[in-house]
Amino acid sequence: MFRPVDEQLKMLCAGAVQIETVDELRKKLEASRAASRPLRVKLGMDPTAPDIHLGHTVVLRKMREFQDLGHKAVLIIGDYTAMIGDPSGKTKTRPMLPPEAIKRNAETYFQQAGKALDTAPEKLEIRYNSEWLGKMNLADMLKLSSRVTAAQIFQRRDFKERLKNDVDIALSEFIYPLMQGWDSVVIRADVELGGTDQLFNNLVGRELQRDEKQEPQVVMVMPILEGLDGAQKMSKSLGNYIGVSEPPNEMFGKAMSISDDLMWRWYEMLPGKAEADIAALKAGHPMEAKKALAAALVERFHGANAAQAAREHFDNQFSKKKLDEVAEPLAVAAGKIGLIELVGKTGAFKSRGDIRRIIQEGGVQLDGEKQTDPKAVIEPRAGQILRAGKRVIRRIELAG
RNA sequence: GGAGGGAUAGCGAAGCGGCCAAACGCGGCAGACUGUAAAUCUGUUGACUAACGUCUUCGAAGGUUCGAAUCCUUCUCCCUCCA
Numbered sequence: 033m034f035r036p037v038d039e040q041l042k043m044l045c046a047g048a049v050q051i052e053t054v055d056e057l058r059k060k061l062e063a064s065r066a067a068s069r070p071l072r073v074k075l076g077m078d079p080t081a082p083d084i085h086l087g088h089t090v091v092l093r094k095m096r097e098f099q100d101l102g103h104k105a106v107l108i109i110g111d112y113t114a115m116i117g118d119p120s121g122k123t124k125t126r127p128m129l130p131p132e133a134i135k136r137n138a139e140t141y142f143q144q145a146g147k148a149l150d151t152a153p154e155k156l157e158i159r160y161n162s163e164w165l166g167k168m169n170l171a172d173m174l175k176l177s178s179r180v181t182a183a184q185i186f187q188r189r190d191f192k193e194r195l196k197n198d199v200d201i202a203l204s205e206f207i208y209p210l211m212q213g214w215d216s217v218v219i220r221a222d223v224e225l226g227g228t229d230q231l232f233n234n235l236v237g238r239e240l241q242r243d244e245k246q247e248p249q250v251v252m253v254m255p256i257l258e259g260l261d262g263a264q265k266m267s268k269s270l271g272n273y274i275g276v277s278e279p280p281n282e283m284f285g286k287a288m289s290i291s292d293d294l295m296w297r298w299y300e301m302l303p304g305k306a307e308a309d310i311a312a313l314k315a316g317h318p319m320e321a322k323k324a325l326a327a328a329l330v331e332r333f334h335g336a337n338a339a340q341a342a343r344e345h346f347d348n349q350f351s352k353k354k355l356d357e358v359a360e361p362l363a364v365a366a367g368k369i370g371l372i373e374l375v376g377k378t379g380a381f382k383s384r385g386d387i388r389r390i391i392q393e394g395g396v397q398l399d400g401e402k403q404t405d406p407k408a409v410i411e412p413r414a415g416q417i418l419r420a421g422k423r424v425i426r427r428i429e430l431a432g
Numbered sequence: 433g434g435a436g437g438g439a440u441a442g443c444g445a446a447g448c449g450g451c452c453a454a455a456c457g458c459g460g461c462a463g464a465c466u467g468u469a470a471a472u473c474u475g476u477u478g479a480c481u482a483a484c485g486u487c488u489u490c491g492a493a494g495g496u497u498c499g500a501a502u503c504c505u506u507c508u509c510c511c512u513c514c515a
Contacts, residue, residue: 261459262470285468288467288468288469289468289469289470290469290470291469291470291471292467292469292470293470294470295469295470317467318467318469319467319469320467322467322469323467346468349468350467350468351468381461383478383479383480384479384480384481385477385478385479385480385481386461386477388481388482389461389462389475389476389477390461390462390463390476392462392475392476393461393462393463393475393476394462394463395461395462395463405482406482407482421461421462422461422462422468423468
């Protein structure tokens with residue numbers, strides 16, 4: 033039932049930043065194969081951020097590989113821990129979330145994670161950690177917290193930084209890694225996956241398992257994907273992300289806007305291309321390579337047809353400038369209308385002053401002609417193409 | 433408990449009675465250049481106005497003043513040192 037251990041190991045180690053330890057992973061794989069027992073691979077999901085983006089998919093893909101090799105994914109929805117907020121990689125304390133919001137987020141999360149994981153029941157187990165954490169009492173908690181020393185906690189880079197910069201750390205945040213580690217004990221994890229920012233938390237899981245006389249889990253951390261800006265990690269709060277449920281054209285466009293340098297780094301982490309393929313792409317035109325990347329991403333979440341369509345849309349909009357192909361309809365009443373009002377109907381700008389500004393700066397075109405007079409009153413005709421800024425392109429339709 | 437320091441636009445950070453809708457940097461938006469790249473350069477970045485200008489903003493509430501982000505009082509939150 034299971035493939036040879038060396039083969040599995042090679043595949044699983046690919047792309048990981050750090051594995052604690054490879055030897056243990058090998059032993060576990062050997063034992064698993066001998067006993068025909070799938071490994072339990074844990075991944076914690078934080079339901080505070082319901083939009084799954086490409087950054088999450090790096091880890092999810094690894095999880096999928098485990099599944100494809102016959103192992104079992106155990107997805108932990110951190111509904112209980114979310115009430116505290118994971119300090120990992122954070123520079124400030126997170127607000128606690130109300131239970132309803134957590135529930136809603138968890139549902140969305142699962143729905144989106146399903147795009148990346150095999151959701152067959154024998155391949156995927158979903159657990160909410162309130163199931164066991166919610167039952168703990170103060171005595172249990174104290175017992176648990178006696179297992180980790182303050183020194184260990186303070187060693188963490190996130191906390192060090194915050195202490196150095198006089199940023200608050202809520203006491204509850206010290207407990208977070210313990211709770212997450214306890215999850216591993218309860219579900220008897222063989223492997224825990226995570227991003228590099230999860231290393232500390234995941235290692236605590238090992239400690240706790242050892243204390244409980246379990247075989248410690250193997251910790252495998254994956255690289256953190258950089259966001260669209262190429263500077264900070266991809267995250268929802270920074271707004272530099274591509275969400276897995278975004279429409280194809282959005283995905284394609286966002287992917288095209290990244291720098292060439294970033295593109296190659298994405299190539300290494302995202303589409304699972306062989307090095308030879310990447311080398312070949314590097315020899316060609318960077319724009320082609322970027323379009324190929326963008327198309328690959330769209331294809332993964334929306335299918336090949338959508339990828340092809342998104343690519344054509346992009347070419348029409350920017351390369352061939354066939355604006356009428358990509359314009360969205362904009363319904364306006366027949367008759368004269370101020371230019372500002374007309375642009376305002378697109379709903380893409382926050383204030384009239386804002387619109388006036390882009391008009392004066394030459395950002396508004398009507399059928400390809402720049403309109404630079406904010407006072408202008410025009411009489412739009414059906415079929416005219418209105419362009420405001422780079423992205424807002426509308427075809428005028430007369431109503432009434 | 434004692435002594436000090438701070439809270440300013442999306443963020444960081446100046447300003448300390450009128451010239452402040454508030455310097456500067458980042459971010460955002462637009463333009464030029466391009467491969468919708470990136471980098472760079474230019475402009476712009478509270479709302480309404482064609483404009484003059486008007487209105488709302490500097491932790492909260494009051495007050496002093498012709499006039500307050502700036503001074504006073506109270507309150508809230510944060511930090512540092514001491515105990």
